[in-house]
Amino acid sequence: MFRLEKRPTPSKFWLYATPPVAVILTMIAGGILFAAMGKNPFEVIRTIFWDPVFGEFAFYLRGQLLVKAGPLILIAIGLALGFRAGIWNIGAEGQYIMGAIFGAAVGLAVFPTENRLIFPVMVIAGAFGGWLWAMIPAILKTRFNTNEILVSLMLVYVAETILAKASTGFLKNPEGMGFPGSRNFSSYPAAQNGFIYEPLGLHWGGVAALVTGVLAYILLTRHQAGFQIKLAGQAPRAARFHGVSPARLVVLCMGISGALAGLAGLFEVTGPAGQISIDFNTGYGFTAIIVAFLGRLNPLGIVLAGFLMALTYVGGEMASTNLGLPDAAIQVFQGMLLFFLLAVDVLTNYRFRLPFSVGAK
């Protein structure tokens, strides 16, 4: 059988080839799955990957891609900075919720005042809410050396409870006839995150995602802090000799990722979602972890990965509705993407060797 041999240096080729190869393998395996279910695999794959961008209703769905990709990109970039430094913030979902609650609370507190400053202040409050929520695991880690994976993950459930409290209690719409959920921001122009350019689905969250992508790229390639992040991840000891304070790095990375997740939550609650409701969060914070890795923890890669992920969602829905595929099949398809990504990723650091080729050297 094959033998895995560690490469002396990670393969540059496989580093970049992994995502496309994983996508192609997913298409093949997914196609086999769809065929086994009695569907035309080519039609399904076309519906998922082609129709949302070039199909009959692309004029609407293209915009939806950015709506869906925006929060994923924004959160994933923040996470990637931490992941690069070996700091594992798994609780972006909670920071996303808290950002939405903080930002929405500011806007609802001054309802129905109309002022140009309201939305910018809400944006700051949203980022602050996410930052604050991320500071809890960050400070517990630096002070008491707790595990940030566990603490940040557990805080997601705390945030969900606060979200339920907010929508049934302190942020409940006073005119909602007792039903849970806040006022809808779509009827409050000063606090609304409307579309800037509808056909592309561009709202302030999309702008923030794309700008953050560029800024994060510059940070990692040109800035001292970016160098420290990469160094801490690759060689922690060397980083310490280089004067990098691990505690400061934890606070910095958790803070950035928390603030970005909070921003994503704020833009979502004031835009596409429209209101704080009990099940406002739909898992962007967790899906963003996949997006971060799919994008190779590289900000520009993450932008592409975010769109790819959005495509599988939007196209997956199309396939499900129009071709009668069960939703579970689409979820399996999305799962395959991550599976093949991780599987092919092995080739970045290892190579296959056939046993006899060792002697034939």
Added chain:
Amino acid sequence: MKRRNLLASAAMGLMLASGAFAQGMDKVKACFVYVGPIGDGGWTFQHHDGAMQVQAAYGDKVEIQYQENVPEGADAERVLTQMALGGCNIIFTTSFGYMDPTNAVAAKFPDVKFEHATGFKRDHANVSTYNARFYEGRAVQGHIAGKMTKSNKIGYIASFPIPEVIMGINSYYLHAKKANPAVELSVVWAFTWFDPAKEADAAKALIDQGVDVIAAHTDSTAPLAEAAKTEGVIGFGQASDMAEYKDGPRVSSIIDNWGPYYVKRVGALLDGTYEQIDAWEGIAGGEVLIGEITDKVPADVKAEAEALRDAIAAGTYHPFTGPINKQDGSAWLAEGATAPDGDLLGMNFFVEGIVGDIPQ
């Protein structure tokens, strides 16, 4: 504004292409949005069953499309828009949380009919709402629960603190109390419609408190599966008959029978008699069915429960008949008065005797 026009004109184009004007239609594309998977064995399963009844009733004059597991929020709006663009003539949105998305999309597609289950917003002429009087079924369940409990502790797995759920809890409690004055009710809030793990946890928590009769307002069979693990604990099928637990803990059930309503509405669209409505049928209209009461229930209790069901169906008995006080002791219904529908639809209080608060 721009998209509004764009979508409206696209919808108009589709309407023209299919030749669908106010008169009747030759063929209807009926689409369904589900909050869970059709295999949940409960809420969504029953809606899908209703959709299949439409197919059976009209054959190739109707085309059914559906989408499972649609989150209640921004994603719902996209799914609805896709369906409307894709040529659906009537779209049934089958969960409370689709209320705002349904009305938002309905504004952009004035020629597509939207039917929202369990909501109250009809902002546009093309939005109808429909619901079933599940509290009538809860009265029957409550009676059985009160008679069957040995520990005098009965439980309720509640989903969200909305009037729909609260009126079910109140009806269940009132009739359990009437059957057995010593009964105590524990309510667990799951904050989900469909999450088998959470639902099972809730059932387990209730059983640990000594509860031996469990009712649920969530969508899966998990509470019954959990109840089956402890000897002497019984429960009810919720939304669907859940007949596979008949040999186990299930002693009866509330069955949501959406088929007749769906058949009627799609039929109205086909023959051109469709109008905006706010439908709220119960046992009498056949939307709420009481599933078979098993032999675990003594014959006299079974007879009483069936008599209660028949009285509700005949209109001689209303499950909320005074005197009834609110939890804080203030009067709600005077002696002999029955609850107006408006009170029920906005219900945000427990009746007297229930311990615990509605999450606020």
